[in-house]
Amino acid sequence: MSREEILEKVNEVFREVFEDDSIIVKDETTADDIEDWDSLMHITLVSEIENAFGFKFKMKDVVGMKNVGEMLDIIKEAVG
Amino acid sequence: MATFLELKKNLKKDMTGLKPFKMAVLGDCATQHLSQALRGEAYERGIALSVYDADYDEIMAQITDPSSELYDFAPEAVLIVMCTERLYSDYCRTELAERKNFADNRIKLITSLWDRLLSVKGIKVLQPDLPEADDGIYGNFGLKYEDSFIYQQRRLNFLLMQESAARASVSLINLSIIKSELGNAFRDDKMYFAARMPFSMEALPRIAASVMNTVDSALGRIRKCVVLDLDNTLWGGVIGDDGLSGIEVGELGTGRAFHEFQTWLKELKNRGIILAVCSKNNEDTAKEPFEKHPEMVLKLDDIACFIANWDDKATNIRKIQSILNIGMDSLVFIDDNRFERELVRSMIPEITVPDMPEDPSSYVPYLKSLGLFETTGISAEDAGRTEKYRAEAERVKAMDSFADYSEYLKSLEMKAVAAPFDEFHFPRIAELSQRSNQFNLRTVRYQTGDIEKMSSDDSYITLYFTLKDRFGDHGLISAVIMKKLEDRVFVDTWFMSCRVLKRTMEEYIINSMVKAAADAGYDLIEAEYIPTAKNKMVADIYPKMGFKEMQDEPGHYLVKPSEFKPLVTYIS
Numbered sequence: 001m002s003r004e005e006i007l008e009k010v011n012e013v014f015r016e017v018f019e020d021d022s023i024i025v026k027d028e029t030t031a032d033d034i035e036d037w038d039s040l041m042h043i044t045l046v047s048e049i050e051n052a053f054g055f056k057f058k059m060k061d062v063v064g065m066k067n068v069g070e071m072l073d074i075i076k077e078a079v080g
Numbered sequence: 081m082a083t084f085l086e087l088k089k090n091l092k093k094d095m096t097g098l099k100p101f102k103m104a105v106l107g108d109c110a111t112q113h114l115s116q117a118l119r120g121e122a123y124e125r126g127i128a129l130s131v132y133d134a135d136y137d138e139i140m141a142q143i144t145d146p147s148s149e150l151y152d153f154a155p156e157a158v159l160i161v162m163c164t165e166r167l168y169s170d171y172c173r174t175e176l177a178e179r180k181n182f183a184d185n186r187i188k189l190i191t192s193l194w195d196r197l198l199s200v201k202g203i204k205v206l207q208p209d210l211p212e213a214d215d216g217i218y219g220n221f222g223l224k225y226e227d228s229f230i231y232q233q234r235r236l237n238f239l240l241m242q243e244s245a246a247r248a249s250v251s252l253i254n255l256s257i258i259k260s261e262l263g264n265a266f267r268d269d270k271m272y273f274a275a276r277m278p279f280s281m282e283a284l285p286r287i288a289a290s291v292m293n294t295v296d297s298a299l300g301r302i303r304k305c306v307v308l309d310l311d312n313t314l315w316g317g318v319i320g321d322d323g324l325s326g327i328e329v330g331e332l333g334t335g336r337a338f339h340e341f342q343t344w345l346k347e348l349k350n351r352g353i354i355l356a357v358c359s360k361n362n363e364d365t366a367k368e369p370f371e372k373h374p375e376m377v378l379k380l381d382d383i384a385c386f387i388a389n390w391d392d393k394a395t396n397i398r399k400i401q402s403i404l405n406i407g408m409d410s411l412v413f414i415d416d417n418r419f420e421r422e423l424v425r426s427m428i429p430e431i432t433v434p435d436m437p438e439d440p441s442s443y444v445p446y447l448k449s450l451g452l453f454e455t456t457g458i459s460a461e462d463a464g465r466t467e468k469y470r471a472e473a474e475r476v477k478a479m480d481s482f483a484d485y486s487e488y489l490k491s492l493e494m495k496a497v498a499a500p501f502d503e504f505h506f507p508r509i510a511e512l513s514q515r516s517n518q519f520n521l522r523t524v525r526y527q528t529g530d531i532e533k534m535s536s537d538d539s540y541i542t543l544y545f546t547l548k549d550r551f552g553d554h555g556l557i558s559a560v561i562m563k564k565l566e567d568r569v570f571v572d573t574w575f576m577s578c579r580v581l582k583r584t585m586e587e588y589i590i591n592s593m594v595k596a597a598a599d600a601g602y603d604l605i606e607a608e609y610i611p612t613a614k615n616k617m618v619a620d621i622y623p624k625m626g627f628k629e630m631q632d633e634p635g636h637y638l639v640k641p642s643e644f645k646p647l648v649t650y651i652s
Contacts, residue, residue, distance in 0.1 A: 019089065040112050043271065047281040048085060059270035 027069030087120025095128035107161035163278035211259035330375030342377035384469035501535035587647035
């Protein structure tokens, strides 16, 4: 899966989780950019990303991801 | 089962008009996601659940402080989530010499919290048990070693059962069973450490459903009666076609699944759930297995209300409901046939209609998983309930109307095809000819070869019929064979599958018969009904469809296509 494809799929999950079809995420998107992205939603998001890509984040990833770009890197490494 | 995300989406929906209910959620772990799942699940059940979700680890503070937010909120129920992870860390901090008393000390603390809550009028306590987790320190030996965590944990779960039994307003929630079903998926290790969440997102909808089952029953929404179909539901096969020796129920082969299902139903009956039968059958035929089949677990005595006739099932269920005089929302209707389920669901929205799995071996596991029979208590009266209702049922006689049945039929968007026999359909026509006993006017049996011959013989008019509706395709369900005589055609054969009864297919077929005869240049149709032990249901079909009985030949009927008015049908 290319990084672009991963980004596209991640974007879909964001829209689903935040119930907002206008969301467009980029590498530099952080929790500050999306209004509802609090710690509670972060857990939901992490879990839905896992379901969408069929892998599990590590604990340090869950708490350590700084932005969408880092999330993509982790996914890319996990799913190839 | 809905997913967490699906439940979460319910939170934005309009809750006006739903039944309000207030629940406080306290936990020694993170409970926000659980609260979301609970509210979403409540919406599914028509409850507008408002939740006071206390901050992390405030169980003691909220319950013991009389001026806490908890009491301000005035909840109807308080859910106290204590996770095994915290229990274990408390155990580890316990002096070695005290560990054998760990569970007993803990239950004292828990019951004191319960009793404090119960001192407030109207509060109900919902207490999940503690899903097992062995710490691996003692291995199997831990099971017989009082000081081990597994020993103390199991003891605590047992004490929870014992202490809650003494308090009517405390309900336990069986988290252990959810964990044993989900296994490792019950927990997401990293989420416990990263967010203090002891349950995985996958487990949340199940936990929410289990809690809401208990809330539902506390609100008096309990199921009291199971209405059962017979053929392919209580036994394998069709009693009217396959006969007493042909149906499957018992210790052998696939009959086992039905045996198990009946055993489960019998347990429900013993508990006080009323069993009723609603079957499209002649009553005598339907009762025969209950009376004569040696391997039937259920006997006639177990059935409070037995209705077998050829009316539609919604009408019959209304009859059962009025005989038993219980709320429609306390009925569960179980039928293997999707058409019947949809009909009942659309005509009686209050009734519960589980979507039975196709494979009978999954009947019991599926029904168990729905938690339909949650209750908050059992009374001595429960066990004798069937007897009481049986007596009542015998007093009330059958009578009925088809409320909006025609509207329902229209909504099905049924489409039929009538066409002369063709090669592709020979085997299916022969099969139906061999198997149809009930809807079979003359019960002449034909093999594939006979069917083939008649289809190419000019002295016969042949028609087969297929039917589909918006739920699916029923395939070939009926066939008609008419023999051309000098001045008339004679209906040699008409049989039809009972699965499509009473949907105006009969009318559609008669219309097609008349048209086919007229098209062939005939203005007289003669038909005959030959009674057998099993085809009583069609004894009057020709006169009902506008045919006139011949005075000199009883059982023979005539109709003239030129004088025939097409019958009303909802099939195009």
